[in-house]
Amino acid sequence: MSDSLETGTMVPLALGTVGFLGCGQLGGALLGGWLDAGLVEPERVLVADPVTAQALAARRGVRPATPGEVASEADTIILAVKPAQAARLLASLSFQLGQVLISTVAGTPRARLVASPARLVRVMPNTACRVGRGFTAVLATPDEMPEDIARVVRLFEVVGEVTTIPDEALFHGVTALSASGPAFLFAAMEALADGGVAAGLPRDLARRLVVHTFAGAAALAGVPGAVPSTLKDEVTSPAGTTIRGLQVLESRAFRGALLDAVAAAADRSRELERT
Numbered sequence: 088m089s090d091s092l093e094t095g096t097m098v099p100l101a102l103g104t105v106g107f108l109g110c111g112q113l114g115g116a117l118l119g120g121w122l123d124a125g126l127v128e129p130e131r132v133l134v135a136d137p138v139t140a141q142a143l144a145a146r147r148g149v150r151p152a153t154p155g156e157v158a159s160e161a162d163t164i165i166l167a168v169k170p171a172q173a174a175r176l177l178a179s180l181s182f183q184l185g186q187v188l189i190s191t192v193a194g195t196p197r198a199r200l201v202a203s204p205a206r207l208v209r210v211m212p213n214t215a216c217r218v219g220r221g222f223t224a225v226l227a228t229p230d231e232m233p234e235d236i237a238r239v240v241r242l243f244e245v246v247g248e249v250t251t252i253p254d255e256a257l258f259h260g261v262t263a264l265s266a267s268g269p270a271f272l273f274a275a276m277e278a279l280a281d282g283g284v285a286a287g288l289p290r291d292l293a294r295r296l297v298v299h300t301f302a303g304a305a306a307l308a309g310v311p312g313a314v315p316s317t318l319k320d321e322v323t324s325p326a327g328t329t330i331r332g333l334q335v336l337e338s339r340a341f342r343g344a345l346l347d348a349v350a351a352a353a354d355r356s357r358e359l360e361r362t
């Protein structure tokens with residue numbers, strides 16, 4: 088636990104050796120985001136993953152490792168295996184005093200993950216961390232040490248926005264909105280691009296328009312005080328093109344479908360918690 092990195096104007100963030108237990112879609116996004124931000128040196132990163140470790144070693148210079156090596160050598164450990172594998176994997180390993188284990192696992196309460204004497208912090212990030220535009224919720228209750236929370240918050244701030252959440256029950260909604268939510272939006276983007284092609288646009292142009300339309304809409308909605316329904320009204324002129332499209336969305340229960348999708352994802356997270 089020797090090196091540290093100055094981030095922003097704050098005190099150095101001491102990470103030591105960073106280890107990944109599982110490094111697939113999410114782990115890979117975090118690893119890529121942190122490496123690209125210069126937060127960690129590749130040679131100080133251990134990756135235990137039967138599928139991705141060798142390729143990541145070749146591409147990014149990280150060190151492939153066994154889960155046992157991660158547990159014995161890493162100071163900061165990211166748990167990013169699927170929910171069904173998480174508790175059993177932790178139970179098979181011996182952790183060290185002073186280690187911080189960060190669980191990204193959906194639908195798996197903190198209490199079910201035993202990594203003592205390492206300290207555990209539960210987070211819910213999303214894959215946009217790969218490009219520094221992620222959103223991460225960090226569980227912060229009296230059970231977590233304030234210095235661990237501060238360290239984890241700063242770690243995830245390097246790859247996006249962070250919020251602390253005082254109640255673990257809220258993780259179901261966070262998982263549904265910001266972790267599953269990107270997939271809902273990608274499905275919408277794909278369909279909108281098809282709509283552009285149906286209207287005669289070349290595929291590449293349709294995709295570019297969709298990406299910039301989403302980015303622009305997100306930027307407008309992110310202005311403090313902005314309200315999506317008002318922004319919608321502002322681009323909807325009487326008898327214009329937009330209201331004609333909105334009529335179709337309403338008749339096909341577009342908003343109800345999105346609402347139900349988020350509720351279903353949250354239900355699935357609760358279901359995972361019970362299994």
Ligand SMILES: NC(=O)c1ccc[n+]([C@@H]2O[C@H](COP(=O)([O-])OP(=O)(O)OC[C@H]3O[C@@H](n4cnc5c(N)ncnc54)[C@H](OP(=O)(O)O)[C@@H]3O)[C@@H](O)[C@H]2O)c1
Pocket residue numbers: 108109110111112113114115135136137138139154166167168169170172176191192193194211212213214266267
């Ligand atoms: N993807 C997201 O957008 C997202 C967002 C928020 C949170 N999460 C959480 O992140 C976790 C990982 O999700 P993911 O989408 O990244 O899954 P993933 O792409 O399947 O990655 C998990 C990786 O862990 C490997 N693995 C399995 N058992 C292992 C073990 N014992 N030791 C080391 N590596 C092992 C898997 O290999 P095998 O394929 O051989 O099993 C796989 O390569 C999940 O718990 C999920 O809830 C994901």
